[in-house]
Amino acid sequence: MYDFAAMGAWIEFAVRWLHVITGIAWIGSSFYFIALDLGLHRDRNLASGADGEEWQVHGGGFYHIQKYLVAPEHMPDGLIWHKWQSYWTWISGFILLVMVYYLGAEFYLIDPAIADLQVWQAIGISLASLALGWVAYNALCRVFVDANQTTLMVALFGVLVAMSYFYTSVFSGRAAMLHLGAFTATIMSANVFRIIIPNQKIVVADLMAGRKPDAKYGKIAKQRSTHNNYLTLPVIFLMLSNHYPLAFATEFTWLIASLVFLMGVTIRHYFNSLHARTGNPHWTWAVTVLIFILIMWLSTAPMFRVKEPETAQGSALKFAQADGFSDVQDIVLGRCSMCHAAEPVWEGLHWAPKAVRLETEYQIARQAREIYLQAGMSHAMPPANLSYMEEEERALIVAWYRAATAE
Template sequence: MNPILLDWIEFAVRWTHVITAVAWIGSSFYFIALDLGLHRDRNLATGADGEEWQVHGGGFYHIQKYLVAPEQMPSDLVWFKWESYSTWLSGFAMLFVVYYLGGDLFLIDPNKLDIPVWQGAVISMASLGLGWVMYDQLCKTKFGDNNTRLMILLYVILVAMAWGYNQVFTGRAALLHLGAFTATIMSANVFFIIIPNQKIVVADLIAGRKPDPKYGKIAKQRSTHNNYLTLPVIFLMLSNHYPMAFGTEYNWVVASLVFLMGVTIRHFFNSMHARKGKPGWTLAVTAILFVLIIWVSSLSRWEYQEDAALSQTAHKYSAAEGFDDVVNIVMGNCSMCHAAEPGWPGIAVPPKGVMLEIPEQVAIHAKQIYLQAGRSHAMPPPSASYILPEDRAEIVKWFESVNG
């Protein structure tokens, strides 16, 4: 596929994913804050469990919550579900475009596990599916009746998955997959548990039957899990832009600490919305955890996946006419930052994890060089280097000689 077209497809899918994620997370956080903040000390003529008055956008809103339902079920009931579904679907589409189609570079680390890209993709998809099944079955056991105990076990499972992903995939892909693993559990909670349970309750009410309270209890448990998992998922999805998060051998420890930060941050906001005060200890613990993350990230040097043999595709670029000239251009304009030990002040690790110190690395990152420094002027930064127009043209000519 044309690399420019593929880059725009990736951008479009990523944009879609961000839009849907904002919609899902926004509605989820809003309803959590609303539910915790309801005034339940008032006798309401409607029989509602609680109410709250809110103001937004110049208007006033009077909101009431019913534990079961009002006397008459409205016909235009709004369901909040598509935000979750479309977030997962767009996220999987991005996983496919970036990590399955770009598996040679972004998914597989031959230094860890030298397998074909298709096998890595199979491991990826299987882990997401099996993760949900394992979690769901645990929730349905007697062990899962105690939510605190269940959450502790879920944390242990997430730590184990963080370590396991790091034994198979690149550091970047490992953290991304941990985020996808967690997000799959969250979205599946909505699709398989929360919405079906709500539909059962609605059907009972319409038929004049008294709904079984167990359905609300189960949905509440899954919703609580989603509440505490959201912030770590956001961190993991952003981590691929920051090599200090994903590019060390202890990235799984970083991820494990981030899950704890998610708990402390959400506890602060949940307590505040429930009018139980603003527990300062959560802020202190969050700060300590963040300092620990910074320390852990500095314990090891950057991981080098480029030490492995060149892929078949990269061989094509290294053998193409003009490769030596492009190597000279890249070495003169890019390698001061894209190095194991960057020489530019303020840069501790190679940007985006891309190193361009030897010819083999130039061949491996051919498409990125073509898009960043050939077809666009994104790199190198104007203040850091000056690359001639004819040099950019040479990069374009070299890359397109391989891709027709």
């Protein structure tokens, strides 16, 4: 009989792989075209009537690139549309959202300590928030269409901060960070699907009909493309955050998520300024580092207080002999080992998550750091606190780990 659990795991892996591949393609083309647009030489009177040009060398060949501010005089043959990277990144990401967070809602989406939701309620909030995010963003763009674009970006940042707080008020920390990334990515992909590509199609239709296209369509498309450029790096951070409990399962998760968007702005400002030849603002890196240090402080990162053991074997022995280990062992066996076992007894689990087993003294001592980070310093484990780990028990884990790593 075929193992359908294993098949499901491989399907999830395949979708995740597709998501990464298409994401790389989309982000790569987005970064390239923004850099290309900013770096064009626009001080040349080109016979073709183009707005600017640039010469590039890559792969042993030279490329002569020209950009038309509105459109060329005639419709070119073999026009390439950059859209499918965006579409498939969103589609594969949404499939992952369904597979991991909707089908595994009680593990990853719902935390009764935050909001005791039914599965259908949590999924409904998720879907509605993604749709309303695009509506709110698009409305802001229409309101501030003629305003200073910095004003629009500040307004958008306000929406993102509000959504950070909202998501951490209804979902588990892990799901909150992931949803903020999905919220932002939905805006980005909808920009391509609803604004950029339709505007380009209007221009193409005008060219084919012999009409002169209106420059406003290109201007609006460029505005949305620029927004995508500044939102990309935060989305990557938010998608990766589910691997780091200090990012998603602490008291200030919503504030950490908000600060991540500021780091995205400072990093992109540096590269965009460099590509546009308007300066080399090294100060942006200093600001980025300071924001990241602030994020680490907010997450109460233990690296500033705890000395890591030298070797894995020495570590296991050290932790097993440390004061409080017997209490921690009882906590782990009672709260964690029903899943983290050679034969998990939790319904629906066929193997230990991430192959981590916590049944023997050695196994528990060897995973001391992860137990400390995920169940002591943060509330990442147990997922949604399904086994009802008490705050006193988390405190015992923290005390044991710090005692073992003290000077």
